[in-house]
Amino acid sequence: MDTDLARERILDAAEDLFYAQGIQAVGMDVIRDAAGVTLRRLYQLFPSKGDLLGAYLARRDTRWLHSVTTHVDASARTPQERVLAVFDWLEDWFTQPDYHGCAFVNSFGELGGTSPQVVAAARHHKDAFHAYLQELTTAAGAAADVGAQIALLAEGAMTTAAISGTPAPARQAKKAARLLLTLETGHPTGV
Amino acid sequence: MDTDLARERILDAAEDLFYAQGIQAVGMDVIRDAAGVTLRRLYQLFPSKGDLLGAYLARRDTRWLHSVTTHVDASARTPQERVLAVFDWLEDWFTQPDYHGCAFVNSFGELGGTSPQVVAAARHHKDAFHAYLQELTTAAGAAADVGAQIALLAEGAMTTAAISGTPAPARQAKKAARLLLTLETGHPTGV
DNA sequence: ACATCACGAGAACGCTCGTTCTCACCAGTG
DNA sequence: CACTGGTGAGAACGAGCGTTCTCGTGATGT
Structure with a gap:
């Protein structure tokens, strides 16, 4: 999968989940599942949950x-x-x-x-x-x-x-x- | 310690901590320390964190x-x-x-x-x-x-x-x- | 005095979760 | 064909936390 596409799908998933359930209630593995991406890729693009949160906001x-x-x-x-x-x-x-x-x-x-x-x-x-x-x-x-x-x-x-x-x-x-x-x-x- | 006093001290501690740091960020052990109460007593008076949260609100x-x-x-x-x-x-x-x-x-x-x-x-x-x-x-x-x-x-x-x-x-x-x-x-x- | 009971202090358990590691696999290169 | 390096899938690790259990101790009732 393309890197840019992966980024977008991760951010889409994070936005849906963070907004719907709260930030602490959503684990990285749930975002991985929703984005259809591997955990490795997720951490390559966003080295920590805080980074993902910052990008989401x-x-x-x-x-x-x-x-x-x-x-x-x-x-x-x-x-x-x-x-x-x-x-x-x-x-x-x-x-x-x-x-x-x-x-x-x-x-x-x-x-x-x-x-x-x-x-x-x-x-x-x-x-x-x-x-x-x-x-x-x-x-x-x-x-x-x-x-x-x-x-x-x-x-x-x-x-x-x-x-x-x-x-x-x-x-x-x-x-x-x-x-x-x-x-x-x-x-x-x-x- | 009196039961009523313990209740009050627990609720005081919970209110300070929940309000200042958020609910999920504050563990029951921290509330125990702040209230000067044993964990046993805490769970006697509030059988779960949800109960304590309800009483706080x-x-x-x-x-x-x-x-x-x-x-x-x-x-x-x-x-x-x-x-x-x-x-x-x-x-x-x-x-x-x-x-x-x-x-x-x-x-x-x-x-x-x-x-x-x-x-x-x-x-x-x-x-x-x-x-x-x-x-x-x-x-x-x-x-x-x-x-x-x-x-x-x-x-x-x-x-x-x-x-x-x-x-x-x-x-x-x-x-x-x-x-x-x-x-x-x-x-x-x-x- | 002895059995009982409640209690304080804290260890222990089980689960979740953020993060990293393992291992098998595939692509490209000499 | 060997070798290297990156990838996918998921296990593993370590910490935090809600909740319960253990154990030693002191008070109580008879």
Whole structure:
């Protein structure tokens, strides 16, 4: 088997399994089985489980953000709609049957107390996402605070949808985001 | 040693360790050492690690909510201030040096994929918290949606404060909550 | 005083899991 | 054809951990 193909199949298997069951719950042998790869090959490409974890998080980070931005670019016309389109994308995500939260929040919850690598990955991912929201809200003419506030709504929606098991938080967050966006547009916050 | 005292010391140790390092990262022997209790006693009081985990989450649930409600009752005068006082309490919490997120979100991230018991505990805890916020916002005369929206802000603040390592999200969330609360007070949402 | 019982301390057991090693096999090279 | 080197399949190793067992000891009841 080609090396690149093997890498991809390993990362696909790791992503499915790590996300579904947690990182510590999935052994390297299970990933080997799911990827259809030999253990030797697995350790050649990822010398330790930590390396595989890092690659998993890195790939998921870029893919996830790319998916959001692609949806925003494709579906929204006005700057305000671009902000709100993020919540439509979230609702789609929450509706997928295997959804159970943000992989980075989950990883942080599982290993944040022991792995600085996971903390750094989560921080990087959230920084990038929040910066993107800030960019969108600024483009929509909102006050400086609104980006962070809308980021909090999005984060809250992710964990609430995961724990409650329903996609409803996406719509509630969207509604709140619309209010924050339209009411503060162009005005100083005045607080 | 008294049985009740042993229970308490075990739960104290388990809470410190589970919260700081994660559940799977902490062995029963470490809890035994920290509690100053024999392994025999530990298993007499909590026949399995799962039982100990359940007791830990149950106690933390009631204590956490009690702490919030106590602060709200003690510090806030008007119904609106009672809602916003929740975010002051959050800021205090975020500022504690050992803060790294909501124990239930972390537990869910760690074991949500494999333990229905943890899922149920997290759901119960979040249901109770969100119901409390709903109660506060209703008492403040806000529209029906506002409770859920403010809950999303609080949840987002918890995870964002944990991952970013700063307490700032509490103030951002409070600002947004104040807007949602005052702007929607007494009006239909009109969306 | 003697039998009984509970308990403290820690060893032991069985399992999981990350990682490495063994061994047979096949491809290419002189 | 011999030789070398890489590969596949899986066994093996070593550590960690949840749980139980052993053993020595001291308290209790009669």
